[in-house]
Amino acid sequence: xxxxxxxxxxxxxxxxxxxxxxxxxxxxxxxxxxxxxxxxxxxxxxxxxxxxxxxxxxxxxxxxxxxxxxxxxxxxxxxxxxxxxxxxxxxxxxxxxxxxxxxxxxxxxxxxxxxxx
Amino acid sequence: xxxxxxxxxxxxxxxxxxxxxxxxxxxxxxxxxxxxxxxxxxxxxxxxxxxxxxxxxxxxxxxxxxxxxxxxxxxxxxxxxxxxxxxxxxxxxxxxxxxxxxxxxxxxxxxx
Numbered sequence: 001x002x003x004x005x006x007x008x009x010x011x012x013x014x015x016x017x018x019x020x021x022x023x024x025x026x027x028x029x030x031x032x033x034x035x036x037x038x039x040x041x042x043x044x045x046x047x048x049x050x051x052x053x054x055x056x057x058x059x060x061x062x063x064x065x066x067x068x069x070x071x072x073x074x075x076x077x078x079x080x081x082x083x084x085x086x087x088x089x090x091x092x093x094x095x096x097x098x099x100x101x102x103x104x105x106x107x108x109x110x111x112x113x114x115x116x117x
Numbered sequence: 118x119x120x121x122x123x124x125x126x127x128x129x130x131x132x133x134x135x136x137x138x139x140x141x142x143x144x145x146x147x148x149x150x151x152x153x154x155x156x157x158x159x160x161x162x163x164x165x166x167x168x169x170x171x172x173x174x175x176x177x178x179x180x181x182x183x184x185x186x187x188x189x190x191x192x193x194x195x196x197x198x199x200x201x202x203x204x205x206x207x208x209x210x211x212x213x214x215x216x217x218x219x220x221x222x223x224x225x226x227x228x229x
Binding site: 058090106111 | 159163166217221
């Protein structure tokens with residue numbers, strides 16, 4: 001079955017630690033995204049990538065970093081510079097806008113809940 | 118600036134009653150519009166989408182939405198709500214050259 005996987009489902013971090021959240025897709029989508037979700041604030045875009053080895057900052061990129069070395073993988077690192085990292089993190093992917101499906105419909109993974117201890 | 122607004126933070130309906138969730142958008146041109154549903158602790162699932170053409174679109178799970186250009190709205194409806202519809206609902210919009218914008222969500226509670 002095609003889809004998006006995120007791991008782990010739950011993650012606990014101590015103050016000052018960096019942690020990496022995994023996101024893998026086998027949908028052959030070009031674009032991938034990371035969102036942060038907090039109660040009452042909807043989804044906020046952290047980073048996105050439309051092509052391998054290239055990515056752009058979203059609205060709340062400070063304290064986060066990403067890489068896109070493979071088309072199917074887009075890991076997110078939450079660094080110690082992120083002052084309030086406790087949140088639910090969602091990864092998504094979409095066919096490249098402008099391609100056969102230019103409407104940018106996004107498909108979501110099941111999410112990772114990060115808690116800072 | 119582009120934005121998507123869901124004016125209702127929380128809605129409670131009785132099982133079997135009809136449902137309407139509101140969504141308004143602010144874009145320079147008509148964007149592509151989407152409704153997603155999220156169960157607790159889960160990712161988002163696409164319910165339906167509007168790109169062009171017929172302004173009444175049908176989705177999964179018996180949901181439909183109507184696009185009204187004059188009101189910049191894309192409201193989600195269901196004639197008869199089931200207890201399993203209790204979830205968080207997100208409206209989203211996208212215009213080429215811009216990022217996806219999500220509303221802040223509407224939480225639906227269904228009472229027996």
